[in-house]
């Protein structure tokens with residue numbers, strides 16, 4: 001290796017060491033607290049994608065509130081509104097008539113005829129309302145609302161007499177996905193550990209004491225479900241079972257208690273352990289849900305099967321398998337933004353100080369927490385992360401804790417590819433495939449179209465018809481937005497089998513729907529979307545910009561996929577031709593990117609949705625190269641303002657990163673990483689003490705938006721180049737990131753110092769063409785499959801290539 005090159009690698013290693021030095025006494029990647037949780041949003045989340053637990057860490061009473069991702073109200077059901085298609089054209093006509101009246105009002109305004117203009121506007125408004133009324137009565141989902149994700153139960157473990165304790169600490173170690181509680185009573189130290197294991201499908205909890213025979217407790221199960229009952233078996237097992245509603249989903253949990261030393265005694269009310277040295281609890285939980293049209297499974301048999309499979313496995317074996325499984329995903333990426341003494345404080349204190357203090361490591365922790373939460377809430381074979389991931393203690397959670405797909409579900413998966421957790425997308429893709437089945441029925445019944453459509457929400461029954469109210473429920477782009485995730489998965493992984501077998505058929509049929517749905521706009525002569533809305537404001541309209549952006553992207557991606565796969569030439573040509581005909585992006589009177597086909601944006605509108613900026617992020621129709629549109633989109637974001645609900649601020653981090661403004665992105669991060677002050681649901685967002693994102697209330701999308709935003713600040717690859725440090729804020733002068741993924745099947749490590757790139761290493765898994773950009777310097781590099789290239793970002797520097805072992809890359813990064 002030539003010496004200058006070796007030097008910058010050594011230097012980068014040195015800086016990384018220096019930056020971690022100040023905090024070497026604390027375990028990195030840990031959220032710790034000096035008090036037990038009182039509120040649910042102080043408890044710490046564990047999950048294996050199917051089971052979730054919130055660990056409170058109380059001394060006298062430990063409380064694990066737990067979930068299973070398939071416990072929902074309702075039963076298999078089709079939601080399409082048969083015959084609704086006959087109301088489609090009347091709605092379009094009314095909306096178009098309203099638009100004509102609005103235009104006439106504008107012309108009258110210009111002639112100074114204000115009163116007449118106002119009359120016309122009123123008439124236009126009446127037409128819109130009439131269309132919304134027809135929609136509301138004739139076009140909505142049957143029934144109007146979807147179903148609700150449910151809390152499952154609570155494990156309460158009471159420790160008699162444990163009131164006077166010292167040296168309390170509880171934490172969640174993101175690196176091992178284990179929660180700990182330690183404290184002392186007199187001269188006995190108690191340790192509790194808890195994790196939710198994916199390989200063994202149970203929640204494992206253990207207590208140990210450093211004095212023999214000191215472990216005494218009683219464990220009980222209860223549940224907010226009225227039907228729930230408990231019963232003991234074999235003296236060391238306690239079952240909790242019931243059904244959500246008559247004929248609905250049945251549930252069953254089984255707690256098994258294994259003590260070392262002492263005695264174990266079970267009754268139907270609970271299991272008591274006396275004078276043990278240590279004890280392990282295994283909690284299995286299951287439901288009768290098989291898939292969206294079959295709920296005939298036996299949850300008790302499922303639990304028995306799970307527990308039987310654990311026979312002979314001790315705590316250490318379970319822990320080892322769990323940690324290995326978690327770290328195989330989690331350790332693919334490390335991020336160091338520098339550590340200060342601020343990192344020695346408990347997480348809730350760090351949150352309070354973040355905006356004013358110097359704690360860049362909390363941003364790194366938030367990034368890794370997003371990755372942790374995705375691993376914990378979205379694993380192959382399960383349900384995708386819903387509005388609360390999998391964590392929910394209520395029978396009536398906010399927005400039913402469903403999958404809202406006009407931003408929220410998609411945001412959950414924004415970090416998945418770039419933050420090297422590609423496998424976690426599997427449940428999302430399964431859900432898309434289900435929705436393509438139900439959505440085909442909605443497309444036929446309500447639009448008379450082939451293909452499939454998903455409106456703004458879905459639930460476990462895969463409802464795809466418009467829900468709640470026509471003014472925001474009739475929004476047609478949920479399915480096509482989700483299709484972008486299929487395409488991105490291909491771009492990041494280069495997996496052609498996935499493209500051919502999974503992605504393309506779904507994308508094809510989503511695109512097919514829009515080829516039949518788009519109508520010819522009588523005013524502009526272009527193809528237009530509608531009836532629809534710009535989520536969730538402005539009411540039912542023709543021509544929201546976001547729809548057009550998403551549909552254009554769907555058409556382009558589907559056509560590109562068809563070309564790669566050598567399929568459907570005529571369809572590809574049709575998509576290309578139709579794309580050109582869709583209403584184009586427009587710049588309005590305030591220098592803004594228009595949110596609607598009409599130039600009617602209000603620059604004082606601070607609405608949380610920034611839908612028309614989809615083309616900047618997560619789309620990429622608007623790039624820095626399109627200077628006018630780029631400036632207009634940026635102007636729109638400035639008008640929208642910064643402070644908003646949690647997820648909205650999460651989106652804005654990503655947008656400011658795409659606007660190449662790292663300092664503004666960092667300001668957004670500070671607004672998000674602050675304790676929430678609950679001022680009502682649409683008040684400003686922030687975070688809870690457990691670093692769960694607050695809409696408010698708790699909604700997990702902001703956690704994922706923050707994680708992807710931080711990645712976007714450090715690496716972007718959406719425009720055919722790998723752009724290094726595109727939006728590095730001044731407050732992160734020195735740091736490194738390892739293991740991010742770039743489109744084209746690359747893995748990237750970056751180190752920087754003094755705000756400048758020090759080194760980049762790019763590993764190629766497919767030998768795709770590669771252009772690296774740092775600032776205005778670009779270098780085209782030929783990296784063969786299995787080669788790693790090193791560069792220092794300078795135009796004159798040599799780019800070094802060495803071989804690497806593709807099987808070990810991505811899983812070997814030490815924290």
Ligand code: FUC
Nearest residue numbers: 387399404408536645695
């Ligand atoms: C959309 C948003 C709300 C909320 C809900 C779950 O309706 O407009 O703010 O996030 O989803």
